[in-house]
Amino acid sequence: MAENPLERRLIISKNHIESFPPPGKKITIVFVIGGPGSGKGTQCAKIVKQFGFTHLSAGDLLREEAKYDTEQGTMIKNLMNEGKLVSSDLIVKLLFKAMRESGNDKFLVDGFPRNEENRHAYENIIHIEPEFLLFIDCSKEEMERRILNRNQGRDDDNIDTIRRRFDVFQQQTLPVIQYYEKRGELRKVDGNRQVDEVFEDVKAIFAQLNNQKNHDGEQAGGLSRAQMNPLKRWFFDFLCGCFGTKEARN
Numbered sequence: 572m573a574e575n576p577l578e579r580r581l582i583i584s585k586n587h588i589e590s591f592p593p594p595g596k597k598i599t600i601v602f603v604i605g606g607p608g609s610g611k612g613t614q615c616a617k618i619v620k621q622f623g624f625t626h627l628s629a630g631d632l633l634r635e636e637a638k639y640d641t642e643q644g645t646m647i648k649n650l651m652n653e654g655k656l657v658s659s660d661l662i663v664k665l666l667f668k669a670m671r672e673s674g675n676d677k678f679l680v681d682g683f684p685r686n687e688e689n690r691h692a693y694e695n696i697i698h699i700e701p702e703f704l705l706f707i708d709c710s711k712e713e714m715e716r717r718i719l720n721r722n723q724g725r726d727d728d729n730i731d732t733i734r735r736r737f738d739v740f741q742q743q744t745l746p747v748i749q750y751y752e753k754r755g756e757l758r759k760v761d762g763n764r765q766v767d768e769v770f771e772d773v774k775a776i777f778a779q780l781n782n783q784k785n786h787d788g789e790q791a792g793g794l795s796r797a798q799m800n801p802l803k804r805w806f807f808d809f810l811c812g813c814f815g816t817k818e819a820r821n
Contacts, residue, residue: 598670598699599624599677599784602684604748605707606740607733608714608721609762610769614707615679617770622777625675629683632665633657659692667697686743690750702780704751705773709762711737 601624605611612628619626637648643661650657662683670678680701684690718733751757760772 596676597784599780600699600701601679601780602701602704602751603679603681603707604683604704604744605762606709606711606714606744607736608717609707609709610717610766611681611707611762613766614705614770614773615681617766618679618773618777621774622677622781623675624677624679625670625673626679626681627666627669628681629662629666629685632669633662636665659686659688660696662689663692663696666693684747687746687750690747701751701756703756703758703776704748705776706748706757706759707762707769708759713763 603611603615615626618624633647633651637644637651647657647661666680666683684693714737715730715733719730748757758776760769760776762769
């Protein structure tokens with residue numbers, strides 16, 4: 572059934588927050604940050620294809636919400652048209668809603684958090700620690716060259732606007748990158764190279780994440796001898812003793 576735009580309101584209750592993720596389900600979240608023209612969108616598409624993540628872009632979610640003829644949609648559209656920032660709480664709630672409705676348990680959050688206010692709002696609302704922040708590190712000169720050459724007909728692809736976007740990225744997003752670096756949760760790759768070369772490094776990072784998840788799952792799934800209740804432990808030792816297995820001597 573098609574959604575009625577007039578009934579679309581983004582209300583995230585405490586019960587919604589507490590019921591996500593569902594019991595027994597582990598949610599994996601990776602933030603992806605890079606300056607304008609760094610190629611992070613391209614890398615996200617490759618990660619989705621190879622590792623099964625759901626790609627969530629804060630900008631895309633806002634643009635989608637702005638299409639609805641609601642008070643909230645109109646407000647977002649007006650703010651974006653005026654070049655003003657949408658509140659961090661609203662952005663995080665849109666991300667949370669998209670996560671709950673996706674059915675997946677692995678998410679790439681693209682272009683977020685852009686600033687410390689975004690980060691604080693995320694921590695206050697969602698309460699799921701990201702695995703790490705992937706930073707596509709690309710020089711200002713290379714990003715400028717790429718944007719000017721991509722010829723997409725965008726109004727913001729002029730040199731003055733591009734340089735302002737670089738400055739905003741440096742001022743607002745660098746503190747977020749430094750925050751995760753201090754926590755040991757930053758993964759940085761050189762984005763100045765060709766797409767496939769960059770992805771080789773990205774692929775290695777996500778393969779390592781997969782290996783860690785598999786290892787943790789094996790540990791959680793198996794009971795050591797010390798964790799067994801006494802009756803089960805006695806039966807286990809009895810069988811091991813009968814067959815002379817290595818475990819009986821542990």
